[in-house]
Amino acid sequence: MAIRHFLDLWQLEAGELRAILDEAHAMKTARRGWPKGRVDEEAPLDGHILAMIFEKSSTRTRTSFDVGIRQLGGTSIVLNANDMQLGRGESIGDTARVLSRYVDMVMIRANNHADVEDFAESAGVPVINGLTDRSHPCQIMADLMTLEEHGVDLKDARLAWVGDGNNVCSSFIHAAAKFGFTLAVGTPNRYAPEEDDVELARELQGRIELYDTAEDAVAGADVVIADTFVSMGDTDADERLDELEPYAVTEELMDLARPGAKFLHCLPAHRGEEVDTEVIDGPNSLVFDEAENRLHAQKAIMRWCLDK
Ligand code: CP
Numbered sequence: 001m002a003i004r005h006f007l008d009l010w011q012l013e014a015g016e017l018r019a020i021l022d023e024a025h026a027m028k029t030a031r032r033g034w035p036k037g038r039v040d041e042e043a044p045l046d047g048h049i050l051a052m053i054f055e056k057s058s059t060r061t062r063t064s065f066d067v068g069i070r071q072l073g074g075t076s077i078v079l080n081a082n083d084m085q086l087g088r089g090e091s092i093g094d095t096a097r098v099l100s101r102y103v104d105m106v107m108i109r110a111n112n113h114a115d116v117e118d119f120a121e122s123a124g125v126p127v128i129n130g131l132t133d134r135s136h137p138c139q140i141m142a143d144l145m146t147l148e149e150h151g152v153d154l155k156d157a158r159l160a161w162v163g164d165g166n167n168v169c170s171s172f173i174h175a176a177a178k179f180g181f182t183l184a185v186g187t188p189n190r191y192a193p194e195e196d197d198v199e200l201a202r203e204l205q206g207r208i209e210l211y212d213t214a215e216d217a218v219a220g221a222d223v224v225i226a227d228t229f230v231s232m233g234d235t236d237a238d239e240r241l242d243e244l245e246p247y248a249v250t251e252e253l254m255d256l257a258r259p260g261a262k263f264l265h266c267l268p269a270h271r272g273e274e275v276d277t278e279v280i281d282g283p284n285s286l287v288f289d290e291a292e293n294r295l296h297a298q299k300a301i302m303r304w305c306l307d308k
């Protein structure tokens with residue numbers, strides 16, 4: 001069997017993604033009320049080791065993968081890329097070959113998406129994309145799980161993304177093609193999503209609508225999604241903050257969405273920048289369920305990678 005890498009949502013069959021989400025829901029339900037350190041009933045990844053490589057900061061991804069592999073019965077090693085020979089010029093290919101001799105699976109958070117693809121090419125074990133400049137597939141699996149928990153039927157839903165058409169936006173674009181929801185994206189032209197992602201999703205029958213105002217994107221939406229205006233690695237913070245200011249999610253903007261529309265944000269958030277406090281801390285904000293569900297969704301992704 002080919003090695004099961006989890007690099008981007010467009011690469012997986014819709015049925016496989018559906019099965020991962022179903023498993024995530026089931027695993028969450030099965031351990032409700034348990035202490036967080038207790039191993040799941042079947043310990044499906046007993047004896048397995050996950051290595052995590054970080055080129056950028058992380059709170060949620062690092063902690064949820066670490067707790068997740070433990071709940072599955074496995075263990076983990078966290079590696080800071082700067083402390084590795086990778087930081088002194090050892091090739092990605094050699095690093096991938098070596099780590100594959102020690103561990104059963106590798107999660108990478110990298111600056112350049114192509115580096116994760118190169119790593120996977122040389123690895124003898126599954127590789128998971130834990131965020132790159134181009135995408136954040138694990139995040140979107142958790143986000144969709146969260147919407148389903150709150151009664152959103154993804155096939156009929158209208159989701160609105162506003163602000164920067166960044167890495168998280170790209171994975172939502174890929175997901176629209178796989179889960180059938182409509183994605184309305186509102187960004188200034190300069191920060192529009194990658195054309196390749198939009199074309200790819202449309203080729204896969206994804207319903208992607210592009211707007212240049214937040215208001216047009218949010219009109220009639222069931223869900224409104226924001227992310228930071230300045231992502232890790234962005235060097236033009238001042239320009240971004242200026243140009244993206246009209247795309248902030250305020251209560252007035254939320255009023256244009258469907259009554260009771262949900263709010264999502266992958267976190268970390270900047271209150272008063274991309275979202276107002278009243279929205280992110282309001283009754284329709286799902287951001288902490290979203291953060292929790294990183295754990296459950298990634299456990300299901302790790303099981304899929306190892307076919308367990
Ligand atoms: N949402 C997310 O990936 O958070 P971290 O950067 O804290 O991992």
Ligand code: NVA
Nearest residue numbers: 166227231232266267
């Ligand atoms: N777009 C953000 C997401 C952080 C989880 C970034 O890349 O910094």
